[in-house]
Amino acid sequence: xxxxxxxxxxxxxxxxxxxxxxxxxxxxxxxxxxxxxxxxxxxxxxxxxxxxxxxxxxxxxxxxxxxxxxxxxxxxxxxxxxxxxxxxxxxxxxxxxxxxxxxxxxxxxxxxxxxxxxxxxxxxxxxxxxxxxxxxxxxxxxxxxxxxxxxxxxxxxxxxxxxxxxxxxxxxxxxxxxxxxxxxxxxxxxxxxxxxxxxxxxxxxxxxxxxxxxxxxxxxxxxxxxxxxxxxxxxxxxxxxxxxxxxxxxxxxxxxxxxxxxxxxxxxxxxxxxxxxxxxxxxxxxxxxxxxxxxxxxxxxxxxxxxxxxxxxxxxxxxxxxxxxxxxxxxxxxxxxxxxxxxxxxxxxxxxxxxxxxxxxxxxxxxxxxxxxxxxxxxxxxxxxxxxxxxxxxxxxxxxxxxxxxxxxxxxxxxxxxxxxxxxxxxxxxxxxxxxxxxxxxxxxxxxxxxxxxxxxxxxxxxxxxxxxxxxxxxxxxxxxxxxxxxxxxxxxxxxxxxxxxxxxxxxxxxxxxxxxxxxxxxxxxxxxxxxxxxxxxxxxxxxxxxxxxxxxxxxxxxxxxxxxxxxxxxxxxxxxxxxxxxxxxxxxxxxxxxxxxxxxxxxxxxxxxxxxxxxxxxxxxxxxxxxxxxxxxxxxx
RNA sequence: GGGCCCAUAGCUCAGCUUGGAUAGAGUGUUGGACUUCUAAUCCAAUGGUCGAGGGAUCGAAGCCCUCUGGGCCCGCCA
Numbered sequence: 001x002x003x004x005x006x007x008x009x010x011x012x013x014x015x016x017x018x019x020x021x022x023x024x025x026x027x028x029x030x031x032x033x034x035x036x037x038x039x040x041x042x043x044x045x046x047x048x049x050x051x052x053x054x055x056x057x058x059x060x061x062x063x064x065x066x067x068x069x070x071x072x073x074x075x076x077x078x079x080x081x082x083x084x085x086x087x088x089x090x091x092x093x094x095x096x097x098x099x100x101x102x103x104x105x106x107x108x109x110x111x112x113x114x115x116x117x118x119x120x121x122x123x124x125x126x127x128x129x130x131x132x133x134x135x136x137x138x139x140x141x142x143x144x145x146x147x148x149x150x151x152x153x154x155x156x157x158x159x160x161x162x163x164x165x166x167x168x169x170x171x172x173x174x175x176x177x178x179x180x181x182x183x184x185x186x187x188x189x190x191x192x193x194x195x196x197x198x199x200x201x202x203x204x205x206x207x208x209x210x211x212x213x214x215x216x217x218x219x220x221x222x223x224x225x226x227x228x229x230x231x232x233x234x235x236x237x238x239x240x241x242x243x244x245x246x247x248x249x250x251x252x253x254x255x256x257x258x259x260x261x262x263x264x265x266x267x268x269x270x271x272x273x274x275x276x277x278x279x280x281x282x283x284x285x286x287x288x289x290x291x292x293x294x295x296x297x298x299x300x301x302x303x304x305x306x307x308x309x310x311x312x313x314x315x316x317x318x319x320x321x322x323x324x325x326x327x328x329x330x331x332x333x334x335x336x337x338x339x340x341x342x343x344x345x346x347x348x349x350x351x352x353x354x355x356x357x358x359x360x361x362x363x364x365x366x367x368x369x370x371x372x373x374x375x376x377x378x379x380x381x382x383x384x385x386x387x388x389x390x391x392x393x394x395x396x397x398x399x400x401x402x403x404x405x406x407x408x409x410x411x412x413x414x415x416x417x418x419x420x421x422x423x424x425x426x427x428x429x430x431x432x433x434x435x436x437x438x439x440x441x442x443x444x445x446x447x448x449x450x451x452x453x454x455x456x457x458x459x460x461x462x463x464x465x466x467x468x469x470x471x472x473x474x475x476x477x478x479x480x481x482x483x484x485x486x487x488x489x490x491x492x493x494x495x496x497x498x499x500x501x502x503x504x505x506x507x508x509x510x511x512x513x514x515x516x517x518x519x520x521x522x523x524x525x526x527x528x529x530x531x532x533x534x535x536x537x538x539x540x541x542x543x544x545x546x547x548x549x550x551x552x553x554x555x556x557x558x559x560x561x562x563x564x565x566x567x568x569x570x571x572x573x574x575x576x577x578x579x580x581x582x583x584x585x586x587x588x589x590x591x592x593x594x595x596x597x598x599x600x601x602x603x604x605x606x607x608x609x610x611x612x613x614x615x616x617x618x619x620x621x622x623x624x625x626x627x628x629x630x631x632x633x634x635x636x637x638x
Numbered sequence: 639g640g641g642c643c644c645a646u647a648g649c650u651c652a653g654c655u656u657g658g659a660u661a662g663a664g665u666g667u668u669g670g671a672c673u674u675c676u677a678a679u680c681c682a683a684u685g686g687u688c689g690a691g692g693g694a695u696c697g698a699a700g701c702c703c704u705c706u707g708g709g710c711c712c713g714c715c716a
Contacts, residue, residue, distance in 0.1 A: 040656065049659065058658060061696080137716080177716055187657075274716095307714060316640090316712090323714040330716050392642060395709055413665045417642075418712080465697085466678065486678090498651065501643060505650085510665095515678050517651085517664045524678050532675045541710065567682085573655075581652070581663095588715090595671095595680045616675090620650090 009621040011622060013108040014043070014561035015085075015121075017121065021052040021098045034060050034071075041098075043562065047551065050097030051105070051558070052205040057094045068094030093490045102129055102554070106545040106611075109561035113618035118623045121564045123571045124165030130341050130378060131157045133386035134261060135172040138250035140207025142260050143449035144506050145388075145421040145442050149380065151495040151631070152418055153386040154266040155576040158629050161633040163571040169379045170341070174274045176248040179211070180442075182557075186214035189227060193250070203256035203449060206249070236327075238279065247275070255356050258617055262359055262451055264488050265631040267630040271354060273334070278424040279368055280348040283328050286405075287321075295404060296321060310401060319397055328618040334398050335405065338413060342381035344406040351376040382412055384574065389417040389501070415575055418500040421448065424507035429542035439505050443563040450506060452491075459487035462512050463520070468489065474637070485633035486520050492632050493519035497584075519632050525587040526627070528594060529620040536600050536613050544607035544613050552593040556615060559589040560622045567629065569595035576630070584625040590619050 021041045039056035057072035064071060072090035079088040079096070086101040112118045122606060133153020136146050153169070161167045162208060174180070183206055184403045189214065197205035218224045234242040254271075261268075277283075287308075290296045299307050302315075306324030319334040339345045350370025354363040362378055393572060395415035402408040422439040423431075432446055433440065442449040463486035464479060474482070494511060514520040548557060561580065570578035599612045627634045 022650055038656090042656095044659080045653085046659075053659085055658065058697085089680060091659075095659065174716065179716080289641080304714075314640095320714050325714075327714085329714070333716095388642070388710095390710060391716090394716085396642090417643090422709090439709090463678095468675065470678080503644080504652075510650090513665090515664095518678085521664095524676080528676060528679085549693060577652090584663085594675075598675075600675050638676085 011196055013105065013112055014558070015564055016108070017098075017105065017561075018042070018052055018565075019082050019086050021054060024079040024085065024088065024098070025054050025056055025075065025096070028057070031078045032074060034064075034075075036060050036063075042392070042560070044095075044097070047555075048089065049095065051100040052085075052098040054093075054096045054132050057090070059094060061094070072096050072142060076528065080206060092255075102549050103546040104563070106548045106553075106557055106615075109557050110543075110611075110614050110618045112559050113621050114614065116621075117561050119567065119622065120162050120164070120585070121568050121571075123163035123568055124160060126164055126166060127382065128168070128380035129160055129165045129382045129384060130168045130170055131160070131384045131386070132170040132172055132272075132341070133157075134257075135174070136385070137179040138173050138253040138256055138257065138487055139179040139211050140253070140444055141201065141203035142257055142452040143444070143454055144455060145218035145449065147264070147420050147452045147491060148418060148495045149386050149388065149518070150261055150264065151464050151492050152265050152416070152500065152562070152576055155492075155496055155629065156173075156384065156386070156416065156574055158631060159567065159571050159576065159579060162567060162629060165571075166380075168269045168380060168496050170270050170272055170378065171255060171268045172272050172274070172337075173250075175247065175254075176232075176235050176274045176278060178228070178232055180246050180250050181213050181235060182210045182218060182228050184231050184235075184249060185218070185224065185228045186210035187249065188231070188242065188245065188439075189224065190214060190217065201256050201453070202371060203253045203451070207444060208255055208447060208451070212445070215445045235275075236278070238275075258356060258358070260456075262454075265458065265633075267358060267361050269361070270351065271378060272337075273366055275335050276349060276366040276368055277333060278328075281383075282340065282348055282583065283332055286336045286339070286345070287332070290319070290405070311398075312569070331394070331398060331401070331518060335401055338383065338398060338402055338408075339406050341378070341380060341383045341410055342402075342406070342412060343381075345410065347376075347379060349376075380632065383525050384414045384461060385417050386416045386418070392417050393413075408583065410525065411614070414574070414617045416500070419503040421504045421506050423448070427506060427508045430508065434616070439503075450508065456491055457514065457572060458491050458508075460484055460513075463487050463490070463512065463638075467516060471637065478527055478637075482635045482638050485635045486514070486523060486638060487633040489519035489523055489627075490514065492630060493522075493580060496630065497580045499577050500575070520638070522583050522587045522623070522627065522633055522638060525590050525594070526620065526634045527638045529590065529616050529623070532599050532616050533613070533620065535618075536609075538613065541605050541610050543606050543611035545611055547608040547611050548615060550588075550597065552596050553612075553615065555595045556589045556619060559586040560615075560618050563622050563626060566626075570629075579626060579629045583623065583632075584620070584621055585629060586626065593619075 018041050036059050039059055041052050041054045045051045060071050061068040065565050072094050076088045076090035076096050084101055084104055085098050087099045089097050091097050131153055134150050153367040157167050157169050194212045218228055233240050234240045235246045296308050296310055299305050299309055307320045308322035309318045309320050312318050320329055322328050349366040351364040352370045354365045399413050402413050422441055425435045425437045428435050428440045460483045464483035467482050565584035617625040624634045
């Protein structure tokens with residue numbers, strides 16, 4: 001690569017540019033005897049105000065009893081240029097604007113972008129983070145609501161890995177819950193066949209047919225309700241036939257679910273089974289300690305008589321830990337589990353490879369028979385649990401109890417909440433549910449949900465038709481691969497482009513869009529860049545970085561150079577959306593460049609052409625990295 | 639009744655954490671650009687009492703308070 005001088009140029013060019021501006025201001029303030037360190041330097045939202053802007057004059061105006069613009073003039077006069085900053089101007093508004101040395105900045109951004117791996121930034125300093133996501137009850141196929149969980153969790157894990165965190169990804173499998181028991185009832189009591197699924201995938205058959213039917217009958221028949229509770233109790237004892245059946249069925253469903261997660265590129269380090277948590281005796285040990293203290297008590301009267309509770313601030317806030325029949329509640333089971341994740345208690349599990357082989361990275365699962373704590377190294381300094389916001393209240397309680405019992409802080413144990421995915425009125429109507437024009441919550445119990453695999457398959461068909469239309473000569477294998485990559489990207493992007501606290505209204509028709517603010521818009525630009533690079537001879541001559549000075553080139557350079565800033569922001573705030581928007585903004589900058597600036601055509605030894613080719617290559621590298629953070633594939637053709 | 643979240647263009651959303659320059663995208667509608675590195679693209683026009691009111695501030699979409707509308711949660715289910 002021409003002009004690549006490792007170590008000579010900063011790896012994070014825009015972060016450095018900001019740093020230069022900040023130090024320049026600090027120096028000026030010292031000269032002027034102004035005492036202020038609250039000011040910020042930032043990249044202006046609009047062009048025309050320089051490359052970096054500082055607000056210090058506004059802040060200093062008050063103490064000095066002077067107009068911001070006057071102070072700005074004084075400060076700007078004292079600011080020293082650097083190798084990245086050419087000049088400094090006080091703007092009439094009071095802002096101080098820094099103008100970059102364009103060739104130096106271009107060179108810096110391009111060389112660091114072309115230096116593989118230089119996009120990563122250090123936020124975590126090597127700290128250990130466990131991320132738990134997916135955690136779908138093993139009684140059904142994943143629907144699009146679950147996909148939001150999987151994608152958020154997976155993207156956060158990718159972002160944290162790229163910001164120097166040691167990340168472990170966990171998937172909690174509740175193989176002992178009521179939902180599994182009700183499904184077992186469908187097979188054991190209602191005559192559903194385990195082998196004849198009517199051509200459906202097993203998870204889909206169980207969730208769409210058996211579970212829905214069983215739920216319906218249980219609701220109508222108290223005897224069946226009692227029966228499902230019996231099954232639930234029987235499942236506690238591994239030796240019973242019902243426990244064996246439950247285990248066999250839930251594992252079979254889990255296998256189908258994992259296929260779906262793997263299809264969209266999610267990977268895990270360990271599956272944690274609730275049955276193992278229960279049978280490990282973790283809760284009993286903690287409970288014995290708790291009983292000695294004053295944080296829990298046995299109720300003798302009132303609605304919770306016979307239960308062990310954690311007293312709340314008011315009687316109605318009391319939370320039951322152990323039921324009157326002696327069985328621990330979900331909250332009780334979650335406390336030792338959370339404590340285990342945080343390494344607050346010894347590891348009671350052994351680990352063994354998951355029987356179903358995961359692509360790319362090995363997958364473990366908890367085991368009670370394998371030797372304990374066999375080097376899985378899962379326990380972490382910080383735990384992030386991805387669960388939808390309907391469980392915020394419960395998670396708040398668990399966080400508070402963890403603080404009380406184990407001294408874990410809010411930073412250690414994070415509930416990463418997101419709003420749910422609802423169905424549009426139109427899509428609900430297509431599924432036979434009239435909602436009077438309103439959106440509706442999905443419901444596994446009543447069968448009102450949109451299957452994730454079905455959506456992926458439809459997306460792939462759409463993408464295949466579109467790709468074939470443009471690439472009639474493309475072979476079947478490549479067509480399959482590319483259309484799958486487009487489908488996966490579309491699904492993932494849709495799940496993270498909005499903020500976590502926004503409800504997603506899923507509409508089947510509009511989810512099939514491949515233009516506008518979608519992942520295929522972004523992927524398409526990647527393919528365009530790859531095509532240019534394929535066609536261009538790479539002469540290896542000197543690049544004229546000063547020539548990249550038009551608005552389109554400069555916008556593109558800025559977009560490439562700010563990847564690290566977006567990555568840091570998204571990691572600190574646990575916000576996948578920040579990277580999604582970055583990828584899109586980067587793409588917008590490239591498309592504008594592409595439309596207006598010719599790359600190939602003139603002499604390819606021309607230093608201007610060399611610079612443009614390097615710019616395109618830098619863009620490709622930055623975009624591929626950003627897409628990697630989002631788990632969105634980057635096809636070279638589409 | 640209590641708690642959490644949301645409200646910005648016709649629609650879907652950025653911007654709010656850390657107040658500062660003309661509030662931005664996509665979509666929709668209208669018009670335009672393919673003998674050119676892929677038109678899944680681009681350009682132009684259109685479109686905003688930033689839910690309402692009050693407060694602190696030189697300055698508010700952003701901060702504080704009140705209210706309105708909407709979503710979600712409040713089980714010996716998970």
